[in-house]
Amino acid sequence: MSSHLQWMVVRNNSAFLLKGAHGQTFTTEANNLKGKNSFRYSGLVQEKTVRVAPTKEGDGIVLTTRKTSFRNKPGKNLNTVNFKTSSGPRRVLNKIRNTLRKTKYRKDL
Numbered sequence: 001m002s003s004h005l006q007w008m009v010v011r012n013n014s015a016f017l018l019k020g021a022h023g024q025t026f027t028t029e030a031n032n033l034k035g036k037n038s039f040r041y042s043g044l045v046q047e048k049t050v051r052v053a054p055t056k057e058g059d060g061i062v063l064t065t066r067k068t069s070f071r072n073k074p075g076k077n078l079n080t081v082n083f084k085t086s087s088g089p090r091r092v093l094n095k096i097r098n099t100l101r102k103t104k105y106r107k108d109l
Helices: 003-010 089-102
Strands: 017-019 025-027 050-054 060-066 078-084
Touching: 060 089, 078 089
Parallel strands: none
Antiparallel strands: 017 025, 050 060, 060 078
């Protein structure tokens, strides 16, 4: 099924939707960086998604990307990389930027 057709189905009928002020609609779905309910940022319908979250211990950041090869196997389609924040938050941010830019992973984000 194409991602545009999936978006047309999920756009207004999702358990993750939150109505915001001034007519904005937000979402709490996984792999949605900005939390906006739009096709561009949707973690449900895009082939390539990015997620940045703190580690369970709280001493670093986890960068999660989706593999396109195992699209129909949710257990195998995520790639995670841990970054320690002991070197400083600016260095971690630059590492994340460089990782996404060098692999040319979702230029629009």
